[in-house]
Amino acid sequence: MTAQTVCVLGGSGFVGTQLCAALARSGIEMTVPTRDAARARHLAMVPSLRLVDADVHDPEQLARLCAGQQAVVNLVGILNERGRDGSGFRRAHAEFARKLVGACRHAGVDRLLQMSALNADADHGASHYLRSKGMAERIIREEAGPGLRWTIFRPSVIFGPGDDFLNRFESLLRIIPFCLPLARPGARLAPVWIEDVVEAMSRALTDDATAGECYQLCGPEQLTLREIVGRVRDELGLRRAIIGLPDWAARAQAAVCDFVPGKPFSTDNFRSLMVDSVCTENGLARLGIHPQPLGAILPRYLGNAGGAAHRFRYRQSANR
Numbered sequence: 001m002t003a004q005t006v007c008v009l010g011g012s013g014f015v016g017t018q019l020c021a022a023l024a025r026s027g028i029e030m031t032v033p034t035r036d037a038a039r040a041r042h043l044a045m046v047p048s049l050r051l052v053d054a055d056v057h058d059p060e061q062l063a064r065l066c067a068g069q070q071a072v073v074n075l076v077g078i079l080n081e082r083g084r085d086g087s088g089f090r091r092a093h094a095e096f097a098r099k100l101v102g103a104c105r106h107a108g109v110d111r112l113l114q115m116s117a118l119n120a121d122a123d124h125g126a127s128h129y130l131r132s133k134g135m136a137e138r139i140i141r142e143e144a145g146p147g148l149r150w151t152i153f154r155p156s157v158i159f160g161p162g163d164d165f166l167n168r169f170e171s172l173l174r175i176i177p178f179c180l181p182l183a184r185p186g187a188r189l190a191p192v193w194i195e196d197v198v199e200a201m202s203r204a205l206t207d208d209a210t211a212g213e214c215y216q217l218c219g220p221e222q223l224t225l226r227e228i229v230g231r232v233r234d235e236l237g238l239r240r241a242i243i244g245l246p247d248w249a250a251r252a253q254a255a256v257c258d259f260v261p262g263k264p265f266s267t268d269n270f271r272s273l274m275v276d277s278v279c280t281e282n283g284l285a286r287l288g289i290h291p292q293p294l295g296a297i298l299p300r301y302l303g304n305a306g307g308a309a310h311r312f313r314y315r316q317s318a319n320r
Contacts, residue, residue, distance in 0.1 A: 002028075002206045003028065003069075003070035003071035003110070003111055004027075004028055004029060004070060005028070005029050005030075005031075005068060005069050005070045005071070006023060006028055006031075006070065006071045006072070006073060006205065007030070007031045007032075007033075007065050007066060007069045007071075007072045007073070008020055008023075008031070008032050008072075008073045008075065009033065009056055009065075009072065009073065009075060009076050009100070010074065010075030010076040011030070011032035011033075011034075011073075011075065012036075012039055012040035012042075012043060013075060014158070014160070014162050015075050015158065015194065015197060016032070016073075016075045017042065017043065017162070018160070018194050018195065018197075018198045019073065019075070019198045020032065020043060020049055021046060022198045022199070023202065023205075024046045024047045024048050024049060026202070027048065028048065028205075029048045029050075030048060030049045030050065031049075031052055031065060031069065032051055032052065033051075033052045033053075033054035033055075033056050033061075033065055034051060034052070034053065034054070035054070035055055037051070037053065052065065056076060056096070057091075057096060057099070059099055059103065062099055062103045063103045063106060063107065065103075066103040066104050066106070066107040066109050068107070069107065070109065070111065071109065071111035071112070071113065071205055072100065072109050072111070072112050072113070073112075073113040073115075073201065074096075074097070074100055074112065074113065074114050074115060075115045076092065077115065077133075078092045078093075079129065079164065079269070080263040080268065080269070081128070081268070084258060084267065084268075085128075086128035086132065089128045089129055089131075089132035089268075090128075090135065092132070093132035093133055093135065094132050094135035094136050096136070097114070097135070097136035097139045097140055098139050098143065100112070101139060101140060101143045101144055101148065104144075104148050105144070105145060105147060105148055108147070109148060110147075110148070110149060111148075111149050111150075111151070111205065111211070112140065112144065112148055112149070112150045112151075113151050113153070113201055113204055113205070114137070114140055114150060114151070114152045114153070115153055116134075116137050116152050116153060116154045116214075117130060117133045117154055118154045118155065118156050118216060118218075118277045118279065119272075119275045119277060120133035120136075120137055120154060121134040122134035122135045122137070122138045126271045126274045126275045127268045127271035127272040128268050128271075129268055129269075130272055130275075137152055137214075140152065149208075149211035149212065150211065150212065151210045151211060151212070151213055151214075152214040152215070153197070153200060153201065153204075153214075153215050153217055154215065154216045154217065155192050155197055155216075155217040155218070156190040156192050156217065156218045156219070156277045156278065156279065157189050157190075157191050157192070157277060158191070158192055158193075158194055159191045159192070159194065159294065159297070160193060160194030160195070160301070163194070165191075166191075166228075166298070166302065167302075169228075169229050169232050170232055170236060170302060172264075173229075173232060173233050173236060173240055174236070174238070176240070177240075178240065178241065179240060179241035179242070180229065180233075180240055180241070180242050180243065181243050181249075181253065182225065182226060182229060182243065182244055182245060183245050183250030183253055183254065183265065183270055183273065184225055184245075184247075184250060184270065184274070185224060185226035185242070185244030185245070186224050186225070186226065187224065187225045187273045187274075187276060187277070188222050188223070188224055188225075188276040188277070188278050189222070189223060189224075189225060189228065189276070189277045189278065190218035190219050190220075190222050190223075190277065190278045190279055191219045191221070191223070191228065191294045192217050192218055192219040192284075193219060193292040193294075193297055195292070196217070196284060196289055196291045196292060199287075199289055200283070200284060200287050203287050204287075207287075210287070214283075215283030215284075215286060215287065216279040216280065216281055216282070216283040217284055218278060218279035218282070218283075218284070218291070219291050219293060219294060220291050220292075220293050221293050221294055222278050223294070225273070226242055228294070229242055230242055231294065231298060232302060235298050235302050250270055251267070253265065254266055254267045254269065254270040255267055
């Protein structure tokens with residue numbers, strides 16, 4: 001059964017923006033909570049979408065958001081925390097998952113889609129981020145009960161206009177002259193195109209067979225971090241050497257960046273990179289999706305990331 005009313009938590013972010021545009025094209029009515037109206041203003045033109053001023057971490061407000069919804073999509077998450085002890089990750093991922101499951105069950109929500117991450121593991125995750133994502137998965141599996149049918153997605157790094165991955169390296173390559181020192185240059189990733197991720201989630205909302213399943217989402221190419229950054233450099237036409245850092249130097253770099261505003265790189269990021277982010281099964285193929293390779297998409301938007309991302313979002317919001 002296709003859900004006709006969906007609450008998209010984290011809907012104003014990178015993945016949420018594209019997902020809302022896709023759901024709008026299918027005529028689905030959406031509710032998107034936000035505590036920052038300015039950050040969500042690009043969603044104002046999306047058909048059948050209602051923006052609500054709400055704090056999703058407040059149990060009472062979360063309960064009201066879930067009331068009357070046939071499905072809830074949880075895209076709430078952080079890549080870095082303010083501190084370093086993991087409490088921020090646990091609050092954003094694990095503790096929130098428990099609140100959300102309770103709110104969904106109380107409201108009689110039928111479907112829950114959860115955005116997780118490759119290598120999420122509550123007990124043995126390499127970083128606070130991956131452990132907290134694994135905790136959230138465990139909570140959903142154990143506490144959802146028979147009335148709340150869940151589907152979990154575990155993507156590798158997601159790329160596209162407005163992403164926080166390729167666009168960050170573009171900025172660094174433009175700013176830093178001569179050479180870019182790169183932590184974990186040999187780490188392997190399988191970058192997955194945002195539209196393939198959105199399509200996977202959209203199909204899950206219309207296919208009852210996806211309930212109780214976990215899908216790994218990867219692009220068709222496995223690349224080292226050095227290769228990915230090299231492609232960004234070449235696409236920009238820049239002459240920059242990419243210098244791979246030994247782990248001891250990368251740890252020192254991360255420790256310094258822990259105290260830089262915005263944390264462009266952190267000790268927790270470094271730990272996540274210690275494990276290759278590649279799929280062990282083809283979740284996109286299971287959903288009947290043929291993923292796009294990085295090389296086919298990169299030229300479409302890189303080189304003018306901010307403007308391209310803005311135009312991309314505007315076209316999506318206007319349903320064009």
